[in-house]
Amino acid sequence: MRGLGTGISAEAVAALLERVRAGDARAVARAISVVEDDAAGAAEVLSACFPHTGDSLRIGVTGSPGAGKSTLVDRLARSCREREETVGVLAVDPTSPFTGGAILGDRIRMAERLSDPGVYVRSMATRGALGGLAQTTADAVTVLEASGKQKVLIETVGVGQDEVDIVRLADVTVVVLVPGMGDDVQSIKAGIMEIADIFVINKADREGADRVEKEVRAMQSLASRHSGDEEWVPPMVKTVATTGQGIKELMATIDEMQEWLSEGDRLAARRRRYWRERIVEMMRTALLREVRQHGFSQNEIEEYAALVVERREDPYRLVPRLIAERFAVMEEGS
Amino acid sequence: MRGLGTGISAEAVAALLERVRAGDARAVARAISVVEDDAAGAAEVLSACFPHTGDSLRIGVTGSPGAGKSTLVDRLARSCREREETVGVLAVDPTSPFTGGAILGDRIRMAERLSDPGVYVRSMATRGALGGLAQTTADAVTVLEASGKQKVLIETVGVGQDEVDIVRLADVTVVVLVPGMGDDVQSIKAGIMEIADIFVINKADREGADRVEKEVRAMQSLASRHSGDEEWVPPMVKTVATTGQGIKELMATIDEMQEWLSEGDRLAARRRRYWRERIVEMMRTALLREVRQHGFSQNEIEEYAALVVERREDPYRLVPRLIAERFAVMEEGS
Numbered sequence: 008m009r010g011l012g013t014g015i016s017a018e019a020v021a022a023l024l025e026r027v028r029a030g031d032a033r034a035v036a037r038a039i040s041v042v043e044d045d046a047a048g049a050a051e052v053l054s055a056c057f058p059h060t061g062d063s064l065r066i067g068v069t070g071s072p073g074a075g076k077s078t079l080v081d082r083l084a085r086s087c088r089e090r091e092e093t094v095g096v097l098a099v100d101p102t103s104p105f106t107g108g109a110i111l112g113d114r115i116r117m118a119e120r121l122s123d124p125g126v127y128v129r130s131m132a133t134r135g136a137l138g139g140l141a142q143t144t145a146d147a148v149t150v151l152e153a154s155g156k157q158k159v160l161i162e163t164v165g166v167g168q169d170e171v172d173i174v175r176l177a178d179v180t181v182v183v184l185v186p187g188m189g190d191d192v193q194s195i196k197a198g199i200m201e202i203a204d205i206f207v208i209n210k211a212d213r214e215g216a217d218r219v220e221k222e223v224r225a226m227q228s229l230a231s232r233h234s235g236d237e238e239w240v241p242p243m244v245k246t247v248a249t250t251g252q253g254i255k256e257l258m259a260t261i262d263e264m265q266e267w268l269s270e271g272d273r274l275a276a277r278r279r280r281y282w283r284e285r286i287v288e289m290m291r292t293a294l295l296r297e298v299r300q301h302g303f304s305q306n307e308i309e310e311y312a313a314l315v316v317e318r319r320e321d322p323y324r325l326v327p328r329l330i331a332e333r334f335a336v337m338e339e340g341s
Numbered sequence: 342m343r344g345l346g347t348g349i350s351a352e353a354v355a356a357l358l359e360r361v362r363a364g365d366a367r368a369v370a371r372a373i374s375v376v377e378d379d380a381a382g383a384a385e386v387l388s389a390c391f392p393h394t395g396d397s398l399r400i401g402v403t404g405s406p407g408a409g410k411s412t413l414v415d416r417l418a419r420s421c422r423e424r425e426e427t428v429g430v431l432a433v434d435p436t437s438p439f440t441g442g443a444i445l446g447d448r449i450r451m452a453e454r455l456s457d458p459g460v461y462v463r464s465m466a467t468r469g470a471l472g473g474l475a476q477t478t479a480d481a482v483t484v485l486e487a488s489g490k491q492k493v494l495i496e497t498v499g500v501g502q503d504e505v506d507i508v509r510l511a512d513v514t515v516v517v518l519v520p521g522m523g524d525d526v527q528s529i530k531a532g533i534m535e536i537a538d539i540f541v542i543n544k545a546d547r548e549g550a551d552r553v554e555k556e557v558r559a560m561q562s563l564a565s566r567h568s569g570d571e572e573w574v575p576p577m578v579k580t581v582a583t584t585g586q587g588i589k590e591l592m593a594t595i596d597e598m599q600e601w602l603s604e605g606d607r608l609a610a611r612r613r614r615y616w617r618e619r620i621v622e623m624m625r626t627a628l629l630r631e632v633r634q635h636g637f638s639q640n641e642i643e644e645y646a647a648l649v650v651e652r653r654e655d656p657y658r659l660v661p662r663l664i665a666e667r668f669a670v671m672e673e674g675s
Contacts, residue, residue, distance in 0.1 A: 054657040061652055132434040275650050282646035282656070287632065289660040294628040294668065298621070311618035316609050318395055322616070326623040334628065335669040 015048030017042065024055040027154050030093070035127050035154045036308075042146040043131065053146055057152035063095075063152040064265055067177030068162045069202075070172050074183040075209045078248040079257075082161045086258045087158050088125055095151035096128040099173050100164040115276050127151060140247060141172035142288060148176060171202060176281055179264050183207045184223065186215030200226055203241045205260055211245035211253065220245075239267060293333075303329070348569055349375065349382030358389040361488050364636075369488045376480040377465065387480055390487035397429075397486040398599055402496045403504050408517040409543045412582040413495045413591075420592045421492050422459055429485035433478050433507050434498040456574070461485060475506035476622060482510060482592040505536060510615055512608060513598050515591075517541045518557065520549030534560055537575045539594055545579035545587065554579075572613030573601060637663070 015023070026034030038056070042049050066083070068076050087094045131144055136302060144161065151159050161177060163170040174180050182203035208219050220243055227241070244260050246253030266276040311329075314320035346642050349357070360368030370388070376383050393538040400417070402410050421428045437644060465478055478495065495511060497504035508514050516537035542553050554577055561575065578594050580587030645663075648654035 050657050050661070054655050057655045057657055058652055061650075117489045213557050213609055278650045279643070279646045282649045283642050286642055286645055286649070286656060286660060287629070289656060290632050290637075290664060291625060291629045293660050293664045294632065295621070295625045297664065297668065298624050298628065299464045303624075308617050308620055309613070315616045315620070316395075316612045318392055321388050322620060322623060323384050323391055326620060327384070330624060330627045330631065334631065 014196060015046075015051060017051070020048060020055050022052045023052065024153070025111060027056065027150060028059060028155050030124060030156075032124060032127055035150060036129070038150045039147045041112060042150060043143055049146075053149055056149050059155075060149055060152035063148075063156055063159050064179065064261075065148060065159045065161065065177045066261060067174030067180040068160060068183060069180065070183030070207075070209075071175050072164055074185045075248045076162050076164075077182050079183060079207065079209060079246065079254075080160050082248050082251055082254045083158075083160060083261075084126055084128075086254055088123065091125075092157040093125045094127075095148075095154070095156035095159040096126070097144060097147055097151070097159070098128070098130045098164075099170075100130065100132045109186070109187060125155065127154065139172065139288075141175070142285075142292065145176050145285065146172050161199065174202060175188060175284065178268060179204050179261055181205045181207055181261075181271045183209050184219050185210045186213045186219050204239065204264055205257070206241055206243040207253075207257060208245045209248050211232065212247050216245060239264070297334075303333075349380075349385065351385070354382060354385045354389050357386065358487070359663055361390065361484060361550075362393060364458060364488050364490075366458060367460055370463070370486060372484045373481045376484060377477055383480075386484055390483050394483055396484075397490055397493050397594075398513065399482060399493045399495065399511045400595060401508030402517060403508050403514065404495060404517030404543075405519070406498060408519045409582045410496050410498075410517050411586075412638075413517060413541065413543060414494050414581065416582050416585055416588045417492075417494060417595075418460055418462075418594065420588055422457065426491040427459045427489060427574035428461075429482075429488070429490035429493045430460070430495045430496065431478060431481055431485070431493070432462070432464045432498075433474060434464065434466045460616075461488065461490065466675040471657050473506065473622075475509070476619075476626065478507050479619065480508050508536060509618065512602060512611060513538050515539045515541055515595075517543050518553050519544045520547045538573065538598055539591070540575055540577040541587075542577060542579045542592060543582050546581050550579060573598070586587060612644075631668075637667075 023034055023038055027038050038052050040046075041052050042203055057252060068080055068083075077098070080098070084094045084096055129147065131140065131147060148159055148161065161174060163173050182200050182205070186208065206223055208216050210216075223243060242259045242263075243262055244253055246257055248254070268277070311320060311322075311325060315322050315325070357368055359371055361372050372386050374380075375386050402414055402417075404410055410459070411432070411563055418428045418430055463481065465474065465481060482493055482495065495508060497507050514536050516539070518540060520542065542550050544550075557577060576594055576597075578587055578591045580591055582588070602611070645654060645656075645659060649656050649659070
């Protein structure tokens with residue numbers, strides 16, 4: 008037990024895990040909250056969940072605001088349910104760091120589905136105390152996977168670096184574009200070109216859908232793929248999420264990619280690539296926790312900040328000195 | 342000297358600093374590149390620059406893509422030059438993590454100004470090797486300040502968490518809104534409400550400018566300000582950046598805020614608040630550097646990633662164990 012009040016005993020973790028594994032929505036909600044708040048017991052809950060993960064297909068859905076991602080994700084979730092697959096949905100909004108949960112309004116429509124135990128929907132907006140939102144999202148996915156969801160849909164609100172970091176954990180990344188969004192979308196498209204496994208042109212009944220397709224094709228021939236060693240060429244699917252048009256095709260394309268990933272070492276190779284980055288990220292967070300817990304008090308930091316503002320300390324010398332003073336790196340095996 | 346090729350000797354740092362201090366654009370470019378690439382000598386260059394910083398006013402300009410920020414920043418830079426103030430401009434684009442510099446196209450117009458030694462313009466898109474883009478931007482600002490620029494304009498391409506992190510370093514934050522951008526902008530506005538010192542409604546000749554003003558006023562009355570102890574109420578300025586309309590008023594509003602900040606401890610208090618966060622951020626980066634340099638080889642990380650993917654290691658136990666094994670926290674004074 009690491010604390011009172013928010014603490015969770017080993018027995019409580021075991022009991023919670025059992026309920027999570029049974030797909031109990033309230034237990035899943037509780038587990039994600041513990042993880043999200045980085046409350047005492049968070050590591051224990053995640054550690055308990057982890058052995059029961061790895062079987063879900065993680066599908067990332069990203070694209071400009073207003074591209075209709077929520078509706079699309081809603082349609083995908085419904086399609087999965089029609090096949091009797093269980094689904095977890097995480098709607099992640101890094102653009103609301105202060106107010107939190109601005110995306111939630113859009114989710115009311117999906118909330119009705121909460122009565123279906125085969126679906127779990129959650130919005131995430133707050134980054135964890137120490138790690139970033141990408142890490143908190145990954146931890147929430149761990150809980151969802153442990154709850155036995157066959158598909159986990161991770162939807163982001165926009166297409167910035169945060170979003171790219173978030174969808175990195177996906178096995179399949181769907182990038183949603185729309186016709187006629189102008190030059191700003193051009194620059195955005197350049198940034199996420201490399202992470203797309205499937206392109207969706209949503210609102211394809213609008214004028215300009217063919218032009219978007221041509222532009223993406225042109226960019227594809229220029230861009231170097233992040234998965235340079237693989238031969239998957241991102242297909243393009245046209246949808247009208249509001250009417251459901253093209254959703255069947257999109258589902259089939261996702262299945263196709265899943266099939267392709269299952270051949271040989273492909274899926275594992277992707278996941279290793281992801282974990283390489285994530286382990287380093289987790290180390291960074293763990294070290295920062297050490298800094299906060301043992302290294303430096305808030306008062307000390309405030310004093311240093313004051314000295315820096317007065318130019319009595321040079322932060323570029325101060326920080327390395329402090330780190331050298333307080334942290335010793337031990338050689339391997341010592 | 343920390344390396345060959347990219348390394349910089351103490352003499353070279355001193356020589357570079359001298360040229361930076363003289364405002365030599367090529368020296369500034371070289372120094373920022375060293376910092377941006379986190380090349381050997383980066384810490385030395387920053388440390389040499391640091392004592393010569395603190396006198397510039399740092400102005401952050403953020404807002405949705407397409408709000409006309411580039412044009413606005415261009416106008417502000419021109420206005421500064423008309424008063425014979427020197428200006429540095431950093432255009433930061435966190436949405437182009439892979440391709441880099443997508444924003445650069447917009448800057449060609451500004452490039453003509455490079456022949457004026459009183460202006461220095463630079464686009465930044467790549468995050469540093471270890472720190473984030475916010476840290477790299479802050480380091481570039483350190484160089485610009487050392488070069489004696491009286492105003493430093495930091496422009497971001499969008500309004501996500503990255504952008505919020507980036508503009509945190511500003512003394513004055515200008516948030517640019519435009520009429521008629523719909524509901525998506527609503528959620529974005531909520532997120533940056535707390536960081537705005539000045540609101541600009543650009544393209545104010547368009548329909549709906551008054552409505553935007555009313556909405557912001559309504560949100561202002563609801564939102565709690567980040568600077569709760571201060572009495573600055575963010576004013577609102579309407580501009581049409583393409584014609585220059587309202588720029589004079591915006592400059593006057595920035596002057597007003599600068600004046601206000603100069604009273605008592607206000608500016609120093611803001612900067613202390615910033616440095617508190619930044620020192621912790623720098624510690625995190627320094628620790629990560631330790632991890633990379635001394636703690637764990639890339640091969641080790643790859644092995645761990647493989648074990649995690651195979652569920653033979655639990656990352657939530659592995660990482661704390663590795664950190665405990667390799668890093669010792671020393672008590673203060675020991």
